[in-house]
Amino acid sequence: MSGVLSNRWLLALAVLAVLLVAQVLLPPYHHTNFARIMVLASFAIGYNIAFGYTGLLSLGHAMFFAAGIYAAGLGAQELGLSMPAALAFGALGGLVLALAVGLIALRTSGVAFLIVTLMFAQAVFLTTLYFNEVTKGDEGFVIAEALRRIEIGGAELKLSDPTVRYNVALALFALCYLASIALLHSPVGRVLVAVRENEQRTRMLGYNTFGYKLLAMVISGTISGLAGAAYALLFAYVGSTFASTQYSIYALLWVLLGGLGTTLGPLIGTGLMSYLVDFASDVTSSYLIVVGVVLVVLVLAFPKGVVGTAIERWGRLRS
Amino acid sequence: MSLLRTEALSKRFGGLEAVRNVDLELPAGEIRAVIGPNGAGKTTLVSVISGRLEPTAGRIFFKDRDITGLSAWQRARAGIVYTFQITSVFPKLSCHDNLALAIQRRRMTGLAGRLREDPAALRAEVEAALARVGLAEDIDRTAAELPYGHQRLLEVALGLALSPELLIMDEPTQGLSNAEIARFCDLVRGIASEVTVLLIEHNMPVVMDLAERITVVERGAVLAEGTPAEIRADAAVQRAYLGT
Amino acid sequence: MSFGAYFFLAVLEGTVSAFVLALTALGLSLVFGVMRVVNVAHGELFMLGAVIAWWVSQMAGDPLSGFLLALVVGPLLVGGIAIAADWAILKRVDYNPEATIVATIGLLYIIQQSVLILYGPDARAVEAPFYFRVQFPWFGYSGYKLIVAALSAGLLLATWYLLKKTRLGLYMRATQYDQETAQAFGVPVRRVYAAVFALGGGLAALAGVLVVPIQQAHYLMGHDPLLLSFIVVIIGGLGSLRGTLIAAFVIGISDGVISVFFSPTLAKILATLLVALVLVVRPGGLFGAKPA
Structure with a gap:
């Protein structure tokens, strides 16, 4: 048993080591891409905890990501929060929103839950447009360069510096990735999976399944908010596109492509899809068609995604 | 009484x-x-x-x-524990995880008890619980792989494991x-x-x-x-x- | 103009859009009711109806014949696309609710982006088939909009007739009630599914055809009808056709009134919050079954 356990962590450390080394090897374009992918993969990890682990098919996770983006962006710009405080404020934004939405949306299940989360996310999106005096709506705003600094001891780190940006993104990803592994293999994680597999039975085993679903939503929303905050601060842009349905669909797509309920899936799915969309947008302005095609192909041919299929073919990495 | x-x-x-x-x-x-x-x-x-x-x-x-x-x-x-008329286990999970769900609940106190477990001790308890219904050897199989009668026994084991x-x-x-x-x-x-x-x-x-x-x-x-x-x-x- | 006149205008506008919304949402609700799946691409089928209406109008000689032709060609083509999607995708995932949702999200992008490739990013107007104004004491009102409401009402009645009085309707109700028993009694369930999916798409396409002289055809126009239909279907109760219709009028008219007096954005935010309120009081929606 202990051998399997250490395999799990060894794989995780190997993945993180590759990402750490990659920064010295990557050309600038891919360097930036990787930093972005790591932040978005953290968002996907958050989504995976709701849908992948707990079976809560949400189509509104963009609202938590956006809550983090706006909380951090407005917190830095309007309230003058320091960078670490803005980051924490973003996570808090995701947490509070997820708690509120969860309390209402979890009264429903199945497709009704999907529709309700979609609509709440739309309400958040419209709210960002409605209060455009504060949010600058569609256009969004750029977080001032002067604010994006962290002081550690006497040294000052600029988030606009590519190396700093890459490593902050890596640290964030490592935190979310390792936390998701620890969660999945904890007693709580086992209950979340049980809720996904057979909610009624889980309840009859003495678990407050509503409470666990709410917990999953809150953890998921907090991680999504944290990722959103990091995105805003690292890439300096805050705008309502991140609250649109498309970002909720992206989270679903990344997780499905990588492998639902697998810990490594979100990174793989986000990475593959970013490059695929990148490539397609060079070819056509209708590049989003690849999103549609990938979703349909996944459903028809690879329901377990890349990592899920790999586990099936080459033994159980997850155990 | x-x-x-x-x-x-x-x-x-x-x-x-x-x-x-x-x-x-x-x-x-x-x-x-x-x-x-x-x-x-x-x-x-x-x-x-x-x-x-x-x-x-x-x-x-x-x-x-x-x-x-x-x-x-x-x-x-x-x-008060209920075992279902229509077998209701966790078909995609291993027998180990099925039973672990029933056994771990009492240990899940405090933050540490919710987030950490001792896999070896848990496995020993799971094995004992499965042995009561004669399924000890199936510990690493998924519940869905068991024949119907054994799934019924797993259901009973789940109930018993809740003490x-x-x-x-x-x-x-x-x-x-x-x-x-x-x-x-x-x-x-x-x-x-x-x-x-x-x-x-x-x-x-x-x-x-x-x-x-x-x-x-x-x-x-x-x-x-x-x-x-x-x-x-x-x-x-x-x-x-x-x-x- | 007095407040009363403004209010009357707002209610009138709301009623017209409520009829169109009822038609669109009814399609979504039928598909969910009978097949137990959600078609996330439903709004794109609405958009296809509008785009096809534009395309037909370019080929037809005059607006009226173009409109009449579109009323036939639109739902037929879109129904055909729906049948193809049912055959190529939904049947293959065995109508699994989650897989269907993911697949229809994929379909949403495929349809929307294909239209972008073939039709382009512009919003294009279609001339209304009729030009007359109905003169109220305070203002004149577009006669075409009233005709849209009347035609929608007619189509709603026709759908009701189809459900209650025809063999297909009987099959649909039997399948909705209990799929397995229906199959045992010789109902060709798979073909009923295909027909329902086509019917749902056809209703959305008809709504699109009706709306295009008012709204212009654009490849992104499917988003709002989808969202409003979702709101309507949730408030009315998933699977309840009566609830869908009632909710369509509540949402449509209040959306119209709030849009006129405040802003369309606020109207949609409020509609969403209404959903939250309904769910707090009745998780199954106003007319839905109470969940166990």
């Missing part, structure tokens, strides 16, 4: 009164069988007791505490082979010293063999109650049930 007591318990589905004014009293340590024709309301009765359904009227007391307002999971925590005070079993022997039934009866007799058992069962030899007292339910109401010998001799029961 009675472990479980119901007062005028009723459950109505639209125009159908599935359970009518049932007063049931179950002393601690007893094996009680509930029998009755199909559609008599047995499963509805135990569903109301276990909290899967809300009663339309009446009250339920467990160890003299009114539990009518408690939800199903709170009742499971209080010690119930009252174990409600809904047709546990349905679909089991004769050898498995014999093993099951031994198991129930073995736990009867610690656990009170409420058993819904169609298999009359099993009922007569295990039950200390029998409650006969017909059309939602209690028709008769007594020892197996009394029930066998009861003319009304024979007319309504055994005779047919």
